[in-house]
Amino acid sequence: MKAMVLREIGSIDDSPLKLEDMPIPEPGPQQVRIKIRCCAICRTDLHVIEGDLPEYKLPMVPGHQIIGTIDKIGRGCGHVRKGQRVGVAWLRSTCGKCEYCLSGKENLCESAMFTGYHKEGGFAEYALVRYDFAYPIPKKIDDVTAAPMLCSGLIGYRALERxxxxxxxxxxxxxxxxxxxxxxxxxxxxxxxxxxxxxxxxxxxxxxxxxxxxxxxxxxxxxxxxxxxxxxxxxxxxxxxxxxxxxxxxxxxxxxxxxxxxxxxxxxxxxxxxxxxxxVTCNTRDDGKKLIKEAAKTGLTPQVTTYPLEETNQALQDLKHDRINGTGVIVIRE
Ligand SMILES: [Zn+2]
Ligand SMILES: [Zn+2]
Structure with missing residues (x-):
């Protein structure tokens, strides 16, 4: 599959993401594979690429506002079906056992893992996610409208709630x-x-x-x-x-x-x-469900500028230098 890969931390102005061919990932237990349609961009991608966050894993495929369809299901997944349209956000797994996870504050879990940082993200043709961290997307919301909600929308929603x-x-x-x-x-x-x-x-x-x-x-x-x-x-x-x-x-x-x-x-x-x-730190899955419900009900609509996968560096440069009005979205397949 094609992916935009970060091998070395660097300024986005030097176009550090390189288009590479990678093996299509196989879903493990409790994971589903997403055939990605689009992935929105966010300042956190810049922080990952430019090294503002502690370096975790390289090479890495950034991107954490993914919309796509489930095309393969690993063992032990409930409540998902092949062909289902879902979203993947920054928060991709939590321990489910700590005091935060058990008190409705999974966004604060100390073992939380993040998409496009701890594990490969959405600037690619496929990605994996734990089945219970995939958000079903209602038919009413189209792909490029839904993608920005998965981080920009979510963090804004939680900030507003607080x-x-x-x-x-x-x-x-x-x-x-x-x-x-x-x-x-x-x-x-x-x-x-x-x-x-x-x-x-x-x-x-x-x-x-x-x-x-x-x-x-x-x-x-x-x-x-x-x-x-x-x-x-x-x-x-x-x-x-x-x-x-x-x-x-x-x-x-x-x-x-x-x-x-x-x-x-x-x-x-x-x-x-x-x-x-x-x-405000990240979001819970409950925030995600509430936001998607409100978005479908009220017609929440981001203003979107789209880019093809190979122009992801350009998209992130435009974001960094305030040249995008609204949200940039990388379209991987129509
Ligand atoms: Zn936890
Ligand atoms: Zn983000």
Whole structure:
């Protein structure tokens, strides 16, 4: 099969992913093989490729927002059938036995494994996944619409769930990439007033089109204090900006897997008056099921730019340099 393989950590601008021929993988016990149709791209792919996360395994096929059909089923799989259309997300397995797994917090499992990092991901023609970590995708949602939900959508969904939003609340999104433009739609379903800060003019335009009540390039221009802020950009400095514009009792949450150093805060100015500072880590399968259900019901639709498999480096370069409005999706087969 064809796959885009990372053999050495490096800047995406040097096109480190190489198109290679690999054997088609055989599913082991409790695994299914997915014949991949498409795989969305995400900043975490950049973090894996450029070495911002601890190096785990090379060579590696990145990509962790996979849509495809089950084409082979290993021993010991329940509830799946050949030809079924499914999605694969970043979280690909957990231990199922630890205190986190047993209390509905499998996203925090210390033995969790991730797609396109611990095991080969979706920038390829086939991939394996544990059968109980494959999400059934409703017919209503087409392939390229579904793919961005599996990480951008999911992390945004969980961030929004943890951001203490309420009907009529003022929600600020800092950064307006793939995840934020999906959160905008979810937040409007919850009747939030959405404010957006992003430096990219393309992203500002998209935010306006999608119904932001206010769009600007810096928090200093904000007309009001916010009830909740979600930080999407991986820049620690933004915590201070967010806290400077947060109401008493408000919540700031960061949605990234990686962040540059966070500055010192002043207790009185930034934290007192019950301001909550939170993070979000991955997602549970329950989050995934709820998001896919809401997406089918409300018509959640990412704006998508597609690329063929051999242009995956280009797609990730476009992501890194904010040249994509919405989400980039690698289309492996139509
Ligand atoms: Zn566990
Ligand atoms: Zn991701």
């Amino acid at each position: 951001a203490n939003v309420f009907s009529g609340c003022r929600l600020l999104l800092i950064g307006f990439g793939s995840s934020a433009h999906l959160v905008m739609q979810l937040a409007k379903n919850r009747f939030c007033e959405v404010f957006v800060v992003t430096r990219s003019e393309g992203h500002q335009e998209l935010a306006r089109e999608m119904g932001a009540v206010w769009v600007g390039s810096s928090c200093d221009e904000l007309p009001d204090l916010m009830d909740s802020v979600i930080i999407f950009a991986p820049v620690g400095e933004l915590y201070r900006d967010a806290l400077n514009h947060l109401k008493r009792g408000g919540t700031v949450i960061s949605a990234g897997i990686h962040m540059s150093p966070v500055p010192q805060f002043d207790y009185q100015d930034h934290m007192f008056y019950e301001r909550d500072i939170r993070t």
